[in-house]
Amino acid sequence: MRSSRWERLSRSQRENLNGQLLTGPTLLLLALVVLLPFVLVVIFGFSDTRLIDIPRLSPSTIEWTFENIADAWRSDAFWGALWTTVIYATLTTLGSIGVGMALALAMRRPFRGRGIVRALLLVPYVLPVIAAAMIWRTMLNPQYGIVNAIGMEYLGWQSPIGFLSTTSTDVAGLPVPVSLLVVVAFEIWKSFPLAFLFVTARLQNVPGGIEEAAALDGASRWQNLRHIILPQLRGVVLLLMLLRFIWSFQNFNDVYLLTEGAGGTQVMAIKVYTELVTRSDIGSAAAYGLLMSLILCVLLAGYVLLSRRKETL
Amino acid sequence: MSSAMRPSRPVNVLRWTLITVALVCAVGPVLYGVLLSLRPYSAVLLEPLDVVPGLSEIDLSSYVTAMKDESAGGFGLGRFVVNSLGVALATVVVSIVACIFGAYAVARLRYRGRRFTSGIILAVYLFPGIVLAVPKFVILSRLGLTRSLVGLLVIYVAATVPVALYMMRNYFLALPESVEEAALLDGCSLPTMLRKVVLPIALPGVVATAIYVFMIAWNEYFYALLFLVQDRSRWTAPLGLAQLTDFQVPVTVLLAGSIAVTVPVIVIFFLAQRYIVTGLTSGADK
Numbered sequence: 001m002r003s004s005r006w007e008r009l010s011r012s013q014r015e016n017l018n019g020q021l022l023t024g025p026t027l028l029l030l031a032l033v034v035l036l037p038f039v040l041v042v043i044f045g046f047s048d049t050r051l052i053d054i055p056r057l058s059p060s061t062i063e064w065t066f067e068n069i070a071d072a073w074r075s076d077a078f079w080g081a082l083w084t085t086v087i088y089a090t091l092t093t094l095g096s097i098g099v100g101m102a103l104a105l106a107m108r109r110p111f112r113g114r115g116i117v118r119a120l121l122l123v124p125y126v127l128p129v130i131a132a133a134m135i136w137r138t139m140l141n142p143q144y145g146i147v148n149a150i151g152m153e154y155l156g157w158q159s160p161i162g163f164l165s166t167t168s169t170d171v172a173g174l175p176v177p178v179s180l181l182v183v184v185a186f187e188i189w190k191s192f193p194l195a196f197l198f199v200t201a202r203l204q205n206v207p208g209g210i211e212e213a214a215a216l217d218g219a220s221r222w223q224n225l226r227h228i229i230l231p232q233l234r235g236v237v238l239l240l241m242l243l244r245f246i247w248s249f250q251n252f253n254d255v256y257l258l259t260e261g262a263g264g265t266q267v268m269a270i271k272v273y274t275e276l277v278t279r280s281d282i283g284s285a286a287a288y289g290l291l292m293s294l295i296l297c298v299l300l301a302g303y304v305l306l307s308r309r310k311e312t313l
Numbered sequence: 314m315s316s317a318m319r320p321s322r323p324v325n326v327l328r329w330t331l332i333t334v335a336l337v338c339a340v341g342p343v344l345y346g347v348l349l350s351l352r353p354y355s356a357v358l359l360e361p362l363d364v365v366p367g368l369s370e371i372d373l374s375s376y377v378t379a380m381k382d383e384s385a386g387g388f389g390l391g392r393f394v395v396n397s398l399g400v401a402l403a404t405v406v407v408s409i410v411a412c413i414f415g416a417y418a419v420a421r422l423r424y425r426g427r428r429f430t431s432g433i434i435l436a437v438y439l440f441p442g443i444v445l446a447v448p449k450f451v452i453l454s455r456l457g458l459t460r461s462l463v464g465l466l467v468i469y470v471a472a473t474v475p476v477a478l479y480m481m482r483n484y485f486l487a488l489p490e491s492v493e494e495a496a497l498l499d500g501c502s503l504p505t506m507l508r509k510v511v512l513p514i515a516l517p518g519v520v521a522t523a524i525y526v527f528m529i530a531w532n533e534y535f536y537a538l539l540f541l542v543q544d545r546s547r548w549t550a551p552l553g554l555a556q557l558t559d560f561q562v563p564v565t566v567l568l569a570g571s572i573a574v575t576v577p578v579i580v581i582f583f584l585a586q587r588y589i590v591t592g593l594t595s596g597a598d599k
Binding site for chain 2: 012015016017018019020022023025026027029030032033034036037038040041044099102103106107117120121122123124126127128129130131132133134135136137138139141143144145146148149150153189193221246249250252253256257268269272273276277282285286289290292293296
């Protein structure tokens, strides 16, 4: 009798066993694809390993060293990349969520064709990154791109602007990091639809009764927005900011496909890639990765503390 | 809504300006790409401002050149698309099958280690994946898989498992529990109940997760670049297109390729629309 023992178990015991049986493979998988690589990245970060050492790599041949971390910490390239990444992630986060929220609020009141407008606004998000990057590269091309063509024809530009290769240019005496702003604009363009979707969904759940009561009490539109709607959005906006910041902070594809790291857009992820591929230095690449996650952890901890404090105020 | 809430004139103007500008910005570039891909290359170079092609000017040869094999004088994008489709579909199947039961157990069953697993899933979901790029590269080159699409599949499954787990867990949490309990009380075994009761109700959620996973694999560029850049016959669509920019490939061909790569995504959204829209409301709890 196969099931006799099984049937003698109580319902909760069965559920316990079932739960562990079902999650077992998942946990094993996670251990293989996340835990093992994480242990390795720590080992590499603290050892002198190069790409050519891989075939002969074994625990006994590892040379332990703190040099990778120390080198990265001392190098200007690291701090430069970090600074670029922080600016990139911050501007992208604020921009995409700001735009998404403004649009969700603007489209709250129904109008004819709202469904179609909503669907069309999602286009940049759904478009494959490679297609989006290719179109932007074409638009911004100095020879045949439409942006430079319009600039020279109608805006009186003297010469075409290399949008994807200009580290800095003077506009009215102020240095403007052109390429960095272009990759930020690209990322805002690509990711605002997600914020728009989330905020729209949240707005649909705002109970109408409160607003009507406030209106009857003589609240102005502005007061209604500030004191009734915005507080309701706080949770979803904070979550979106957290996710967007983490995603932007480690973004490789979108930046690399536009500039390949030129024009002062070398973010941390591109730095990890060049350490690994161009310099074939696994130890150094791992050290950059480790420092990157450490900084992200610090920023996240700060964020959590900050949002907690706001709640208690 | 009461009349007191009706927007004033300036607010209305601002609102419509915002919507119009956003619409132009969202759709404009894509339209620009499509239109340019239909024009002859020489016309694009000579007249960059004439975006809309004349009827007689429309030229589909860019698409043909992009898709045709190198041996036939094209750029081989057809094969890159096939490579990408294979890897992306395989990723979806493996990732969803590997996660579906774990996600269900975490969402529903009360067992020792549930909270731990739940916490792990969230932590893994938020963990920056790029940090693990280096060790993953090393592991796969030790296994001799860095020059193959199978290696890429392993990487993509690893990258999508956390997302799939997290998403499906949330979908399962939102399902009505009463039906499952009824089925179990009626003497259904857990595996049968999962297959016959849970999966049909959860299908929209599973499909949505599958689409998300597919999009990740379809868009992925970093690992494809890291693993396969030397091996032209195995290039995926994003890698192939990006690599072609370094050759002297006419921009119209690149744009045609970009539009072609977008087509599978549109098809999938179109096919799955039903599931996305149906959502949970068709649930059996009524």
